[in-house]
Amino acid sequence: MATTSHEPTTTRADPEGISGAAVRRGDRTFLGLSTGAGLLVLVVMAAIAVFLVWKAIPSIQADSANFFTEGQWLPDSDPPVFGIAVLLFGTLWTSIIALVIAVPIGYGIALFIAFYAQRRLASTLAFIVDLLAAVPSIIFGLWGLYNFMPYVVPFSQWLSEYLGFIPIFANSQELWTKSILMAGLVLAIMILPTVSAISREVFVQVPRMHVEAALALGATRWEMIRMAVFPFSRPGMISAAMLGLGRALGETIAVALILSAAFEINWAITEPGGNSFAANIALKWGEAGEVGRSALIASGLVLFFITLVVNMSARWVIARRKDFSGAN
Amino acid sequence: MSKQIDLVDLDIYYGDFLAVEGVNLTVKANSVMSFIGPSGCGKSTVLRSINRMHEVIPGAHVKGAVNLDGENLYGPNVDPVLVRRTIGMVFQRPNPFPTMSIAENVIAGLKLEKDKKRKESMDEIVEKSLRGANLWEEVKDRLKRPGASLSGGQQQRLCIARAIAVEPQVLLMDEPCSALDPISTLAIEDLIRELKDRYTIIIVTHNMQQAGRVSDDTAFFNLSGIGKPGHLIEVGPTAQIFSHPEHKQTEDYIAGRFG
């Protein structure tokens, strides 16, 4: 790096250097470089928003339908007809299903590692769960498509047979593969390490004295967790769920492989229905024309905005935690 | 209501490490006993083994018996949860639950047991327990405020109120004043003298004067070296231990020659 060239020849603190311009120049250069690097983070975030907006505008102007309420995605037809309604629905619905499954399990894993497993094993167990985060999403998609789906289909059929009176479990199309539930299940597995790692982090921060206070009052282990751990960790747990949600919303390749694109809003989770922002971009990109790409960029902008809001709220919730812990 | 405690040939372990060896000790009902001794001698460990809090640390276990009016706390079928309900504990640093109000802190232990036959309402128990901890007058107008909003000494009395709300027979106190200023310390000491009418109390303290002021009996623990187990050296009426100890070690410690 450029700074090294300012370095005086000897490393000893020579009196000349202390008052010398070289030192101040060195310090100033270094401060400048590192500040610049920090600034770059803000610049990149701003640039993402600016460029996506800029390149999205042409397609939104060309759109003959309402961008927010239209369900069709035909940006390259004449006139272009497209909107994000179905994408928004599919993205949120699959992510919510993933959250409903992954959040309780993720909390359970975190509790297991923090309070139930042998202390010596804890870091190894945490590492094993983190390995799940290391599996590339394309592999989740491949495995989901060829190995997991054959088990999800009978499960979906069971749901619709015994719980079909609840509308979301009903299946009138007799289509079972690549359903919303399938995508939700795979997304749940994918966000599990996120949810469990962050909640584990807050669980192990619960002061030992609160844990002991609860036990000394005659609480069982579970009562101790409810009395001392959950109240203390609530903001972190909420944050963990939201960061998991953020990851599920933006997941692309696995969803592209295991959710069949249906351009309708269909709440029945055992059937295909809806589509996701990210998967739609990945699948439509190759064949899209100029307006088509601009339209996909516009939908990417909406996804960027949604994940931004989710992630910012998650960080905001966990940042408040530091204030309330107070004198303890 | 209060009970006598007998420690019988008690060996206390952390994993394979023998931390305290061969303790035999009797604490009379309705008396206050102090545990004194240099740091690391195992006095807190002994205290924690009396309400089975010791075993909360992974690998920690004991051999021997702790008898509460003759019933071994480590006997088969004994439920540690019930032991801890019967033998309350107050810790070194005040530890009210930070997310609970003053009143919620007091009844935190009681709410675990949904006892429909209880005659008193929760409000009455809150008042009774806070009065019992000499805290009622100071907090009666702000029961809904967080427990952490109190001063250190008040928090410690809140923790005592929380411990006595479940109506234990014995109170264990692990250096309850070491984090407090002198005024708060006096308030706690006054409280201990009042509480002994209703409870058997064991207090671990580093403060010789405090042991002299509050306790009827004193037990002195020591260890012969780093890595060696701690032992009970001597136990007796506080006045006797302080004026005519039988052991040279006790005398040296009390005279401030080590520890």
Next chain:
Amino acid sequence: MTDLSGLRSGAPVPDTTPHSGPVTSSEAPPPNAGGRQNRGDSADSLHLTGNRLPRWAPWVIAAGAIILGLLVQVTGITVVGLAPGFVAAFAFLLVQTATSWTVEGRRHATDRLATTLIYTTFVLALVPLLWILITVIAKGLSVFSPEFFTSTMRNVNPRAEGGGIAHAFVGTLEQVGIAALIAVPIGVLAAVYLVEFGKGRFAYWISFFVDVMTGIPSIVAGLFIYTALILTGVLEQSGLAAGLALAILMLPVIVRATEEMLRIVPNELREGALALGVPKWKVILRIVIPTAISGIITGVMLAVARVAGETAPLLLVTFLAQDMNPNPATGSQASLPTFVWDQISRGTPASIDRAWGGALALILFVLVMYAGARIIAKIYSPKAR
């Protein structure tokens, strides 16, 4: 239970306390209640020995549940259509909770139920992990051959066997390498700013947006590079563009990892050097960063592992390629994840096999990075030199 405690109190001083304690056994009368009770409700009585389930009880219940499951399996009787495994699991939960509730009471029953469920969640996390690893290894190994690593997909018919990942492997190495070359210096410098210089609002916002940036969907990073650099004509769709997109995803990970490591460098080290009159930038370069270097390398390797599996942004900024293209600056370039994607979408048995082979190569690459990170952390962490 023998209780002779009254007779032997503290050994050195045998006569300190009057012995009011019972001498015979636990059957001796306490002041107000008789003997040992079970779950007496009277507040005065000692109820320490609540009825507990014996230690073997859960195992017996589990064995019963498994036998029930086997019966369901063998007889073919269905219980609301559930698979035998689920029948056994539900039976275990139900019977254990019910038994515990009757014998031990509500609180212990709840505790047991919670414990069982919490153990179950951990097993639930292991199932997909092992399942995926075993599947990928088994299916991938059957495709592995020397040819698979040395050849490309040039002129390979999708239906035919053969071909390989050489081009994809080169692409992944180059793209990830470019990403690291860009993201590591910037990320480390940004972390230095946050730890050594950063104060006030500006640093707060940088720190906040580093966190937020971690959550950017990878496809958005691809869209950004496409709009900012490709549509504006700065770059063509190439391996370099892919590397830049990956750099954006890597940057926040490296900042966070480095920041964490720099923060645990003891302040005494900094102050000691500063007190000797060493300028601050030199203290940082010569003392702070070298002390934290193993942690930083670990963080970099984990970040590399994370982005190496990214597929989505690559689909946007570099085309799929069948041939070797060692030049990242021009033309489309393959990579391991896009290779897998390409082979899956061709959908022939031979191409699906190749997809599994590519998946195994990819997972091995990621695991090597993970293992390396752990080894480096283990070797250097005990004492920061």
